[in-house]
Amino acid sequence: PVHVKDFSDSDVALSPRTNNGYLSNEEDEGEMMSGGKAIYMVSDGTGWTAEHAVSAALGQFDYCLVDRGCSVNTHLFSGIDDVERLVEVVKQAAKEGAILVYTLADPAMAESAKQACNLWGVTSTDILGPITEAVANHLGVSPSGLPRWAPGRTNSLSEDYFRRIEAMEFTIKQDDGALPGNLHKADIILAGVSRTGKTPLSIYLSQKGYKVANVPIVMNVKLPEALFEVDPQRVFALTINPVILQTIRRARAKSLGFNDELKNNYSEMDYVKQELEFAGKIFAQNPVWPVIEVTGKAIEETAAIVLRLYHDRKNKCSMPRISKRY
Amino acid sequence: PVHVKDFSDSDVALSPRTNNGYLSNEEDEGEMMSGGKAIYMVSDGTGWTAEHAVSAALGQFDYCLVDRGCSVNTHLFSGIDDVERLVEVVKQAAKEGAILVYTLADPAMAESAKQACNLWGVTSTDILGPITEAVANHLGVSPSGLPRWAPGRTNSLSEDYFRRIEAMEFTIKQDDGALPGNLHKADIILAGVSRTGKTPLSIYLSQKGYKVANVPIVMNVKLPEALFEVDPQRVFALTINPVILQTIRRARAKSLGFNDELKNNYSEMDYVKQELEFAGKIFAQNPVWPVIEVTGKAIEETAAIVLRLYHDRKNKCSMPRISKRY
Ligand SMILES: Nc1ncnc2c1ncn2[C@@H]1O[C@H](COP(=O)(O)O)[C@@H](O)[C@H]1O
Ligand SMILES: Nc1ncnc2c1ncn2[C@@H]1O[C@H](COP(=O)(O)O)[C@@H](O)[C@H]1O
Ligand SMILES: [Mg+2]
Ligand SMILES: [Mg+2]
Numbered sequence: 001p002v003h004v005k006d007f008s009d010s011d012v013a014l015s016p017r018t019n020n021g022y023l024s025n026e027e028d029e030g031e032m033m034s035g036g037k038a039i040y041m042v043s044d045g046t047g048w049t050a051e052h053a054v055s056a057a058l059g060q061f062d063y064c065l066v067d068r069g070c071s072v073n074t075h076l077f078s079g080i081d082d083v084e085r086l087v088e089v090v091k092q093a094a095k096e097g098a099i100l101v102y103t104l105a106d107p108a109m110a111e112s113a114k115q116a117c118n119l120w121g122v123t124s125t126d127i128l129g130p131i132t133e134a135v136a137n138h139l140g141v142s143p144s145g146l147p148r149w150a151p152g153r154t155n156s157l158s159e160d161y162f163r164r165i166e167a168m169e170f171t172i173k174q175d176d177g178a179l180p181g182n183l184h185k186a187d188i189i190l191a192g193v194s195r196t197g198k199t200p201l202s203i204y205l206s207q208k209g210y211k212v213a214n215v216p217i218v219m220n221v222k223l224p225e226a227l228f229e230v231d232p233q234r235v236f237a238l239t240i241n242p243v244i245l246q247t248i249r250r251a252r253a254k255s256l257g258f259n260d261e262l263k264n265n266y267s268e269m270d271y272v273k274q275e276l277e278f279a280g281k282i283f284a285q286n287p288v289w290p291v292i293e294v295t296g297k298a299i300e301e302t303a304a305i306v307l308r309l310y311h312d313r314k315n316k317c318s319m320p321r322i323s324k325r326y
Numbered sequence: 327p328v329h330v331k332d333f334s335d336s337d338v339a340l341s342p343r344t345n346n347g348y349l350s351n352e353e354d355e356g357e358m359m360s361g362g363k364a365i366y367m368v369s370d371g372t373g374w375t376a377e378h379a380v381s382a383a384l385g386q387f388d389y390c391l392v393d394r395g396c397s398v399n400t401h402l403f404s405g406i407d408d409v410e411r412l413v414e415v416v417k418q419a420a421k422e423g424a425i426l427v428y429t430l431a432d433p434a435m436a437e438s439a440k441q442a443c444n445l446w447g448v449t450s451t452d453i454l455g456p457i458t459e460a461v462a463n464h465l466g467v468s469p470s471g472l473p474r475w476a477p478g479r480t481n482s483l484s485e486d487y488f489r490r491i492e493a494m495e496f497t498i499k500q501d502d503g504a505l506p507g508n509l510h511k512a513d514i515i516l517a518g519v520s521r522t523g524k525t526p527l528s529i530y531l532s533q534k535g536y537k538v539a540n541v542p543i544v545m546n547v548k549l550p551e552a553l554f555e556v557d558p559q560r561v562f563a564l565t566i567n568p569v570i571l572q573t574i575r576r577a578r579a580k581s582l583g584f585n586d587e588l589k590n591n592y593s594e595m596d597y598v599k600q601e602l603e604f605a606g607k608i609f610a611q612n613p614v615w616p617v618i619e620v621t622g623k624a625i626e627e628t629a630a631i632v633l634r635l636y637h638d639r640k641n642k643c644s645m646p647r648i649s650k651r652y
Binding site: 326 | 359361363365369372373374375376378379380381382383384386387388389390391395396397398399400401402403404405415418425429431437446449450451453454456457458460461462463464465466467469470474475479483487488490491492493494495498501523525526529530531532533571572574577581616624627629630634645646647648649650651652
C-alpha cells in the first residue's frame with residue numbers, strides 16, 4: 001500500500017472536479033479556465049485558513065456570483081513547504097491569470113512568495129503575516145516560523161482535543177431524538193420540527209467542543225419527559241418560515257423517494273403550518289427556551305447565534321463575548 | 327419565549343466561561359485579565375473567519391503557549407454592525423490592553439474601526455479588507471459592502487447547501503460500521519482500528535460536502551464484504567503509532583468507565599500491537615488503499631491529506647490542487 005506519512009510524501013498529480021462546488025472532470029481544463037477568474041490559495045499547512053478567508057471575501061461578491069456575472073474558480077495548494085514548488089505554483093498562477101493568497105509560516109517562504117509574485121506579475125495577499133506580526137508585538141515574543149508540519153512541532157494530545165472528540169461522538173449518538181436518557185449530559189439541546197437544520201447545526205456545534213442533542217418535534221407526538229427535566233437554559237428552539245420549510249421538505253421528500261402513502265402530508269402546506277403551530281405552542285409553554293428563526297440562515301450563522309446566547313446565559317459581564325484561553 | 331430573529335435583537339450580556347478552551351465563571355474577570363494578553367476579534371458576522379485566522383497565527387506561538395510562558399485570551403464579538411457598539415468594544419479593548427482583529431464588510435465600519443483603534447491606542451489588523459480589495463481588482467467589480475446579516479442579502483438555498491446537509495446526514499448514519507449496505511454510496515470510506523479518529527474525521531469531511539462512511543477494524547473480526555466490493559480508490563486506511571494509541575485508549579477506557587472484564591485487553595500493549603498488525607495485513611492485501619499515518623495529526627490535518635489524495639485520484643492535471651467554483 002501507498003504509505004502517506006505526511007503531505008510532502010505524496011507527489012501525485014490531481015485536478016479539478018465537482019463535489020459540492022468542486023469542479024468535475026467532465027468540465028475540461030480549458031473550459032474551466034475560460035469560465036471565470038482564478039484565485040490561487042497556497043499554504044504550507046492544510047490551506048483551510050486561506051480557504052475560509054477567501055470564502056468570506058467572496059461573500060462580498062455574491063451579487064454578481066449568483067447570476068454568473070462574475071465567476072470565480074479557487075485552487076487550493078496545500079503542504080507547499082519548499083521554494084521549488086512555491087515558484088512552480090506562482091508560475092502557474094501567472095499562466096492562468098490568477099491572483100494568489102498565501103499563508104506561509106516560514107518568513108523566508110513568505111518573502112519568496114511575495115518576490116516570485118512580483119517577478120511573475122501576480123497580485124498576492126499575505127493572510128498570516130500581518131496577524132502574526134501584530135500578535136508577536138503584543139506578546140513580546142517571536143513567532144516560531146514553523147509551519148504545521150514542521151518536524152520539530154509536536155501536536156500535543158491536549159485535553160481540549162479529547163473533549164472535542166468526545167463532544168462529536170456524543171452528538172452523533174444523540175441525533176434525531178435518540179437516547180433521551182442522555183439529554184441531561186448535553187451542553188446544548190436543539191428542538192424543532194423536521195428540516196429546521198437540527199442535525200447539521202448539532203454537528204457544527206459539536207466540532208467546537210459542545211455536546212449537543214437534538215429532539216425532533218412531530219405533530220401530536222409527545223416529547224420525551226427528559227426534555228422538560230433538564231435545565232431549560234440549555235434548550236434552544238428552532239423555527240422557520242412555513243413556505244421555505246415546505247420547499248425544503250418537498251426537496252427532501254423527492255430526494256428520499258418518499259412514497260405518497262408513507263408521509264403524504266409531510267410537505268403539505270396545511271400540515272407544515274399546523275406542525276409549526278404545534279411546535280410554537282410547546283415553545284410558548286417553555287418561555288425560557290429562546291426561539292431562533294433559521295429561515296435564510298447558513299448553519300454557521302445559526303451556530304453563532306446559539307453560542308452567543310449560550311455564553312450569554314452562562315455568566316454575565318459588561319459586554320457580550322465568547323472568550324477562550326490559549 | 328424570547329424570539330431571536332437576528333443577532334442585533336439580542337442585547338443580553340454574557341461573559342467568559344470554560345468549555346473546550348472557553349473560560350469558566352469560576353475564574354473571575356480580574357484573574358482572567360491578569361492571566362494573559364487579550365486579543366479582541368470583532369465581526370459584523372459570525373466571527374468565525376477572524377477566529378480561524380487568529381488561531382492559525384497563534385500556532386506560531388505554540389512553543390510559549392504550552393508552558394504558559396505567554397498566555398492568550400481571545401474574545402469574540404460577533405454581529406457588531408453599528409458604530410456605537412464598535413466603539414464600545416474598542417474602548418473596552420483599550421481598557422484591557424488588547425489588540426483587535428476585525429472583519430467588517432461595510433467600508434465605513436472598517437474605517438471607523440481603524441480610526442477608533444488609533445484614537446484609543448489599540449493595535450488593529452483588518453483581515454477582510456486586503457483580500458476583498460485584491461479580489462475586487464481581480465474581478466473588476468466592487469464589493470457589495472454588505473455584511474452577512476444585511477437586510478438586502480438573501481441566503482439562497484443553493485444545491486450546494488442541500489448537498490452538504492445530505493452528506494452530514496449520510497455520514498452520521500454510517501458511523502462505526504453501520505449500514506454496510508450503503509458503503510457503495512459513500513464518496514470516502516475510512517478504515518482503521520478503534521481510536522484512529524475515524525468518527526471526527528468523517529464528520530469534518532462531511533461538513534465539506536463529502537459522504538463518508540467509516541469501518542472499524544477489530545482484531546480477528548471479519549470486515550463487511552461490501553468494503554471489498556466498492557471502488558478501492560475511495561477507501562482510506564488509517565494507522566497510528568502503537569504507544570500513542572495505547573495512551574489514547576487508556577484515556578478512553580477510563581472516561582467510559584470500562585470495567586476490567588468487559589474490555590480488559592483493549593488498551594494492553596500486546597493487544598494494541600497485534601490489532602495494528604491485523605489491520606496492517608488487511609491494508610497490505612488492498613494495496614490501492616493509501617495508508618495514512620494519523621499520529622500527532624489534528625483532525626483537519628488528516629482531512630487535508632485525505633482530500634488531497636481524493637482529488638488526486640479523481641483526475642490528473644499538471645499540479646496537485648483542490649479546485650472549487652463559486
Ligand atoms: N498549530 C500550528 N502550528 C504552527 N503553525 C500553524 C498551526 N496551525 C496553523 N499554522 C500555520 O498557519 C497557516 C494556516 O494554516 P492552515 O489553515 O493549515 O493552512 C499555515 O502557514 C500553517 O503553517
Ligand atoms: N455570504 C456572505 N455575504 C456577505 N458577507 C459575508 C458573507 N460571509 C461572510 N461575510 C463577511 O465576511 C466577514 C467574516 O464573516 P464571519 O466569518 O461570519 O465573521 C464578515 O465581515 C462578514 O460580514
Ligand atoms: Mg435531523
Ligand atoms: Mg468512532
